[in-house]
Amino acid sequence: MDHHSILRVVSKLLIPPIIVYALYVQWHGDFGPGGGFQAGVIFAVAFILYGLVFGVEAMTEVLPTSVIRVAMSLGVLIYAGTGFYALLVGHNFLDYESIGHGGHHAQEWGILLVELGVGITVASVMIGIFVAFASRTPKLKDEDW
Amino acid sequence: MQEVVLDLEFIIGHYNYWLFVILMMTGLYITVSRGNLIKKVVGLNLFQTSVFMLYISMGKIEGGTAPILTGDPNTVYSNPLPHVLILTAIVVGIATTALALALVVRIGEEFGSIEEDELIEIEHELDFAEESAEASPVPGQGDANKGEPGGK
Amino acid sequence: MMTGISLAAIVNVLLFTFLVMTAIAIVRVRHLFAVAMLSGVFSLLSAGLFVALDAVDVAFTEAAVGAGISTVLMLGTMALTVTREKTTKRSPVLPVFVCVVTGAALVYSTLDMPAFGTAQAPIHEHVAPDYIARTPDDIGVPNIVTGILASYRGYDTLGETTVIFTAAVAVILLLGSFSRKKQKRTDKE
Known part of the structure; x- marks a missing residue:
């Protein structure tokens, strides 16, 4: 897509606000609408936009496939790890009472940790699926659409 | 339940369910009648979204607000449970859609077609080739037939 | 009160009309690029409906996932396979029959359902009020x-x-x- 200069400039302008918005949705999920699922998807959209406009090769230089693979499992590990941490310090699985000072404080931190795990997994899964589709050689040219 | 009275009030209270059923059946129709595999996936998505809408509409309370605490004890909140169910269902739905589309891509690459009618024909040809290979004693012929599944 | 109800009803009816029109267009159009775009439109419209039904979190997810990611994935699949649907030789009688019968059964089952928006519906009577009442004390997030x-x-x-x-x-x-x-x-x- 080298000849679409308007697309290139506009998407370059759009990508930073998209990432900032994704982080806002991630960390404000317990106060307003939002949370790990939505934030992960929005975060992934920023990278997918970059990949669509500048090519998958350019995107995988910013975010190598090895990183995507590790992040995919890291998110699940953070989630399950929160559960096992509670188990190890003598509470039930995923009982947030064990984190921090207990009470609301513990719940806030537990939710933040768990949502972080969800966010990382969803974002890297979406980017990974996009890379898997886009790095196959397409049959079509620009005009065929 | 007692006998159903089809008055205006009843219709206004239920027309949204009927519209969801219409949308659902449109999705089902696309899935059943269209031969193209991508179109079938779109039909499944349509069906899925209609089911989501049915669930969410059951959780709505007249005069209620979104289930985010306002601090006012008199606020009526819509039912948050369907929202939680559907929220996760949407994300799992996109994951399964991606898997279905990946299968479509592989089918397209392997057989050279993603139309159901053509795929069934190719499958018949393959079965026939296998049977004739088993019947004939010539060695190596069966392997040669299996080697080119996308002959079309 | 009267104007509030009618305004919400108008928005709902408009969204419903667009949804049904989009669904019919998806059935009829054979160009898969248009189908992918229409399914994105369908998702966006349903997100609008979710906002009208108070499900803001769900609307958020549907708008990001349905209208964003799934459209991109469908276009990616198209780029790797075909862009046009072929006409099928099979008759549409059996699918139509199956859909009409299933739809009629579903509509029949909705006759027993409580009217839209009633606060006394069974779905609102069991665990849901409990969750709403206990969340401020138990969890402390809004x-x-x-x-x-x-x-x-x-x-x-x-x-x-x-x-x-x-x-x-x-x-x-x-x-x-x-x-x-x-x-x-x-x-x-």
Whole structure:
């Protein structure tokens, strides 16, 4: 897509606000609408936009496939790890009472940790699926659409 | 339940369910009648979204607000449970859609077609080739037939 | 009161009309690029309907996932396969019959359902008020949906996250792009 200069400039302008918005949705999920699922998807959209406009090769230089693979499992590990941490310090699985000072404080931190795990997994899964589709050689040219 | 009275009030209270059923059946129709595999996936998505809408509409309370605490004890909140169910269902739905589309891509690459009618024909040809290979004693012929599944 | 109800009803009826029109267009159009775009439109319209039905979290997710990611994936699939649907020789009588019968059964079952928006419906009488009443004391976060999702039902959400992870592993195994790219690079060298 080298000849679409308007697309290139506009998407370059759009990508930073998209990432900032994704982080806002991630960390404000317990106060307003939002949370790990939505934030992960929005975060992934920023990278997918970059990949669509500048090519998958350019995107995988910013975010190598090895990183995507590790992040995919890291998110699940953070989630399950929160559960096992509670188990190890003598509470039930995923009982947030064990984190921090207990009470609301513990719940806030537990939710933040768990949502972080969800966010990382969803974002890297979406980017990974996009890379898997886009790095196959397409049959079509620009005009065929 | 007692006998159903089809008055205006009843219709206004239920027309949204009927519209969801219409949308659902449109999705089902696309899935059943269209031969193209991508179109079938779109039909499944349509069906899925209609089911989501049915669930969410059951959780709505007249005069209620979104289930985010306002601090006012008199606020009526819509039912948050369907929202939680559907929220996760949407994300799992996109994951399964991606898997279905990946299968479509592989089918397209392997057989050279993603139309159901053509795929069934190719499958018949393959079965026939296998049977004739088993019947004939010539060695190596069966392997040669299996080697080119996308002959079309 | 009267104007409030009618305004909400007008918005709902408009959204419904657009949804049905989009669905019919998806049935009729054969150009798959248009089908992918129309399914994105359908998702966006349903997100609008979710906002009208108070499900802001769901609307958010549907707008991001349905209108964003799934359209991109469909276009990616099209780029790797075909862009046009072929006409099928089969008659549409049987599918129409199946849909009409199933639809009639579903409509018949909705006759027993409580009217839209009634606060006394069975769905609002059991655990839901309990969650709403206890969330401020138990969890202390304003968004009840997040409270249930990540704390009360945290175990379920762990399962969902694992499902998504598994699906991604399956897609990568099927399309095998991650290792294939390395091969290409070494070929070039």
